[in-house]
Amino acid sequence: MASSSKKRCVVPENMSVGFIGAGRMAQAMSRGFIESGMIRANNIVASDPDASMLGFIQKLGVNTTEDNKEVVAKSDLICIAVKPNNVSKVLEEVAPVVTTKNIFLSIAAGIKIGMIEKLLPEKTRVIRVMPNTPALVQSAASVFAMGSYAQNGDGDLVAELLSSIGICEEGKESLLDAVTGLSGSGPAYAFAAIESMADGGVKMGLPRDLAQKLAAQTMLGAAKMVLESGKHPGELKDGVCSPAGTTIAAMHKLEKAGFRGALIDAVEAATLRARELGS
Numbered sequence: 001m002a003s004s005s006k007k008r009c010v011v012p013e014n015m016s017v018g019f020i021g022a023g024r025m026a027q028a029m030s031r032g033f034i035e036s037g038m039i040r041a042n043n044i045v046a047s048d049p050d051a052s053m054l055g056f057i058q059k060l061g062v063n064t065t066e067d068n069k070e071v072v073a074k075s076d077l078i079c080i081a082v083k084p085n086n087v088s089k090v091l092e093e094v095a096p097v098v099t100t101k102n103i104f105l106s107i108a109a110g111i112k113i114g115m116i117e118k119l120l121p122e123k124t125r126v127i128r129v130m131p132n133t134p135a136l137v138q139s140a141a142s143v144f145a146m147g148s149y150a151q152n153g154d155g156d157l158v159a160e161l162l163s164s165i166g167i168c169e170e171g172k173e174s175l176l177d178a179v180t181g182l183s184g185s186g187p188a189y190a191f192a193a194i195e196s197m198a199d200g201g202v203k204m205g206l207p208r209d210l211a212q213k214l215a216a217q218t219m220l221g222a223a224k225m226v227l228e229s230g231k232h233p234g235e236l237k238d239g240v241c242s243p244a245g246t247t248i249a250a251m252h253k254l255e256k257a258g259f260r261g262a263l264i265d266a267v268e269a270a271t272l273r274a275r276e277l278g279s
């Protein structure tokens with residue numbers, strides 16, 4: 001697998017990473033870590049009761065086991081990558097083998113650091129992060145919050161690791177449910193937008209594969225312009241809308257259909273659901 005080694009300052013060459021739960025996020029993150037050159041595949045171990053999930057992750061060169069405790073014993077950093085409703089069961093199971101060398105990184109939506117700390121031995125270093133699936137293509141958007149016993153160096157390490165698969169910011173834990181609603185769930189909104197734009201192209205006579213490629217590249221290009229120019233998206237939108245032109249006609253339709261309101265509602269709904277999962 002291609003390795004495009006990114007700059008490393010604090011992540012040790014031989015750092016071992018474990019994933020408890022080998023589903024979509026574990027696969028996306030481990031692929032990102034391996035392809036960025038940050039973690040070697042043979043320094044990653046993943047556990048899951050589902051043999052097919054282990055089969056998928058093995059294809060990346062990752063070691064696998066059905067034993068969650070083995071993951072903890074073999075890893076410096078353990079990523080809790082099971083669904084939120086399985087987190088407490090997993091933590092209770094592995095707590096007896098946790099040592100002071102371990103750092104726990106939870107990606108479970110809504111699950112609070114305090115709850116994780118309570119289920120693990122006293123003073124365990126915990127960091128909670130909300131990444132997203134574009135980790136798979138090293139374009140994740142992640143925000144992490146430090147636990148009560150996590151040390152500054154742990155935060156630096158997690159920041160460097162997550163930066164190898166996209167952008168990474170540190171924030172207060174109180175922000176993480178909203179991060180879940182925006183960027184954690186956001187790839188689904190973007191996929192739906194790409195699909196719908198492609199449908200529009202097909203309706204107007206474009207071949208499906210061309211329509212999809214154009215829709216996806218347009219989203220990618222627009223996102224890059226926002227990130228790289230630092231300009232307000234409204235200003236960039238105005239730049240595409242010429243007087244009496246095609247784009248302003250389309251924008252009028254979007255406004256009438258409640259496009260912006262629907263996206264704001266979507267982020268709010270996902271945030272509230274994340275809050276529910278954590279209560």
Ligand SMILES: NC(=O)c1ccc[n+]([C@@H]2O[C@H](COP(=O)([O-])OP(=O)(O)OC[C@H]3O[C@@H](n4cnc5c(N)ncnc54)[C@H](OP(=O)(O)O)[C@@H]3O)[C@@H](O)[C@H]2O)c1
Binds near residue numbers: 108
């Ligand atoms: N998907 C996203 O876009 C996204 C984004 C950000 C954060 N997250 C968070 O990431 C976490 C994982 O999400 P995901 O989408 O990767 O879920 P997923 O694809 O369902 O993967 C979770 C895996 O954990 C396995 N599992 C269940 N109980 C287990 C146990 N006791 N020990 C070990 N493995 C166990 C599941 O197996 P079974 O299917 O057999 O139960 C499943 O294969 C969630 O907490 C979610 O909130 C997800």
